[in-house]
Amino acid sequence: MSNLVQRTITGFFFVAVLVFCVSYNGYSLSALFFIISVLSLYEFxxxxxxxxxxxxxxxGMVVGVVVYxxxxxxxYSQITSSTISLVFPLLFIFFLVELFLKHQKPFENVAMSILGPVYAVLPFAIFTGLGFMHGMIYNYQLPLGFLILLWSNDTFAYLFGRQFGKxxxxxxxxxxxxxxxxxxxMLSAVAISQVLAHYFPTLSALNWAVVSxxxxxxxxxxxxxxxxxxxSLDVKDSGTILPGHGGLLDRFDGLLVSAPFVYAYLIFLGV
Structure with missing residues (x-):
């Protein structure tokens, strides 16, 4: 099987599973991204x-699971926002455990251990929160719209770059x-955001444009x-879990940084 065919098949099923789980209900969204978070953390x-x-x-795996x-x-409004702050003391357990491991570079090990849940889990947890901006009532429009805009940007950036990039x-x-x-x-994503505003009225056309x-x-x-x-690690792909596409961190690199900023913007709006 050629690499192109492999990439196409993998990409089709990958997108299909994501769209189905995000659109179906909050439980399928939460379960899928729990799996993605755990695998991404292990990959990291x-x-x-x-x-x-x-x-x-x-x-690190235990802390990552607890954070998610x-x-x-x-x-699901089972705990208050202030309760989330109880997660932070967990991060300091890494320092205490490292005291007894006698490694040559303890602080570097602690830093990398903590970075795992922060980089490979927390953004996914925040992303799922886009579907619960109105409390326990799940709305698929924001997380699905987010993914559509992310994929649109990636696709058209590649096409424009290949055709006109200098x-x-x-x-x-x-x-x-x-x-x-x-x-x-960017232009393509903004244009598509205006289409989303018509079908996903959770946000106004202006706010969909800003989100894009x-x-x-x-x-x-x-x-x-x-x-x-x-x-920095001299590797080509983050993993091999997605044939022809690399690892999960490769596929979700844009989401890992953009999801927290989109969430913060929507919180600022009071959505």
Whole structure:
């Protein structure tokens, strides 16, 4: 099977599962992204180990699961927002455990251990919160609209960059990205946001446009951050779980950075 066929088949089923779970109900969304979070966290620690760090993987996995579940309970109004603050003391357990492990670089190991749940779990938990902006009543429009805009930007940025790209966007980190691709993706995402405003009236046309701009800007930065992360470890893909596409961190790099900013904007609006 050729790589293109493999990528196409994997991409089709990947998108189909995401769209179904996001559209069906809040439980399917929460369950899917719980699985994605756990696998992404494990993938992250696997990469970190290649950089000769020694993260506390068992404790990191436990903390990651707790972080995700706490945010899920908040989505369903089972706990108050202030209760989420109880998660933060968990992060300091890494310091205490490292005291007894006698590693040569304890603080680097602690930092990488903590970075796992923060980078590979928390953004997914925040993303699922987009479906519960109105409390326990789940609304698929915001998370599905987010994904549509994210995918639209990626697709059209690639097409515009391939056809018209001449000026490098961030050559040191990602030599293939161009300013032409960036603005092509941006214009396309904004145009699609206006279509979304018609079918997904949860937000006004103006706010959908702003959300699309946030996704384009911070999604692109997220892609660059992931590239920087892989370059620092001298790896091409974050994993092999998605044949032809690499790992989960590769596929969700734009979401990891843009989701918290979109959520913050919607909180600011009082949605």
């Amino acid at each position: 620690y696997g990469l970190i180990k290649q950089g000769n760090y020694k993260p506390n993987i068992p404790l 579940l706490v945010f899920m309970l908040r989505n 000026h490098k966007l961030f050559e040191r980190i990602s030599p293939k990205k161009t300013w032409e691709g960036f603005f092509g993706g 701009l946030i996704i384009v800007c911070f999604g692109t930065l997220g892609d660059l951050v992931e590239s920087m992360f892989k370059r």
